[in-house]
Amino acid sequence: MFILKYILRNLFRHRLRSVLTVVGVAVAVLAYGLLTTLVSLWYSGAEHASDTRLITRNAISLIFPLPISYLERIRGVPGVTTASYGNWFGAYYKEQKNFFANYAIEPRSYLELYPEFILPTKEKNDFLLDRKGCIVGERLARTYGWKVGDLITLKGTIYPGDWEFVLRGIYHGKEKATEERIFLFHWTYLNETMRRSVPRRADQVGYFVVGVKNPGLAPDVALAVDSMFKNSLAETLTETEKAFHMSFVSMTEAIMVAIQIVSYMVIAIIMVVAANTMAMTARERIGEYATLKTLGFKGGHLAGLIFGESVAISLLGGLLGVALTFPAAHWIETELAQYFPYFTVSPKTLLFELLAALSVGVVSGIFPTWRGATIRIADGLKRIG
Structure with a gap:
């Protein structure tokens, strides 16, 4: 309970930095969700094709x-x-x-x-x-x-x-x-x-x-x-309606792969930014961590504090990104109806958004956690003053 309270108090000790990190994660998660939905919509024609219809065309x-x-x-x-x-x-x-x-x-x-x-x-x-x-x-x-x-x-x-x-x-x-x-x-x-x-x-x-x-x-x-x-x-070529649709989709498959890569790159970039933010936070609090160790806190306690803060900030950004996904999808469906028959974000995509945010928190918190948990008391106390 004490560790949870400590994490909550630490989240916005440096408000501007924390807010920018949360917004950065939210934007990355939002972009990831919208790009993933776009790719799935590209294949929706084939996915919803009837399995009792065939298309016959010139071979x-x-x-x-x-x-x-x-x-x-x-x-x-x-x-x-x-x-x-x-x-x-x-x-x-x-x-x-x-x-x-x-x-x-x-x-x-x-x-x-x-x-x-x-x-x-x-x-x-x-x-x-x-x-x-x-x-x-x-x-x-x-x-x-x-x-x-x-x-x-x-x-x-x-x-x-x-x-x-x-x-x-x-x-x-x-x-x-x-x-x-x-x-x-x-x-x-x-x-x-x-x-x-x-x-x-x-x-x-x-x-x-x-x-x-x-x-x-x-x-x-x-x-x-x-x-x-x-x-x-x-001569004719007869294929299922799904295969017929996929023949058109395959023409632009390279574009879809590129969009998927971009969605992953967005997450990777914000992961680096969040890792840098947490590293700065850990570096600023080295003296504080050393003091906590002198009071009897173990390395595991410090690891929980640092790692928990990283995950909490990322999840806040993830929840904000998920919340923004709904109005963004509605705007796309309304304003760009000429290009998208519908633009509904699936529950699976929302889950992946949260998992992406969680992965950002986990990865960005590994190095700061290790550094804070293994700091020697004497080395940490030198930073005070």
Whole structure:
């Protein structure tokens, strides 16, 4: 009890130094938590991918199309419940900075394969009946202030020109992780326009979405689909939705690794700063430690005092960092909604933040503790006066 009281009294004997150390640890912990969350969000698309959906694309690259005639043959593969198709459209709204995911799809089968897109019945029916109709995610609609019935014009890049759509519905995600920044419209609208303007680009799709009865059938179905089109002019590569997402994530994996390294470096730097602070504190109190030894305190008692103070300061900084994580994450989720579908810090990340703070306290306290606990009384008393 005495040691605990002594630690609490010593925490802010040098207030400015202690406050700066606590703030430094808090900032480091906050940065670590936000960077770790950013990395986990980068992989969230793959983690939340359905295990009963497969993606079939051109075996050479996704940029090469596939004939629409493949659809019925894919639907006939044993184990396939339904299949749909789509094209990456690659357009933007008004200015190039207003870029978001937009796809030309077959509406009825596509929405059947993606039940996580929740759409009111009336809006869904209106969308299905309107060839120039489109639906968008709730976050995307909120970003640009769109309402049902609005006329929206997108500027094409892959398919040049101004494309007009009527907003027929706004969907919301079944779960928080569901992407709500997607623009979907009828593939037939795109295809009919291509038939008139560029016939060689008509009747082609970018990918097929294949639904299977259960995850266990996925490997066999993928093999059967790819075997069916082997040695054709457009061979296919069929993979799980998770593998499909990971193929994109892998392109930026080096960036994610760099971000992770930076998060660890932040902790390492503040660890050095905290160690220097504790070393200064121990050096200033050498005479005090020698006096305590003359009063009968053992090396273990002094070790507890010094080590406890280091851990206490770091944990205070860690708790402050954890507390700041929530408003910081909320601000990112609100202000940067265009880039992050959600930004929720997991309990696991919060635990790691506290462990990082604890590790700072432990490591930074080792040398000062050893020095204070092993000081000779005569050497320590020389510092007095």
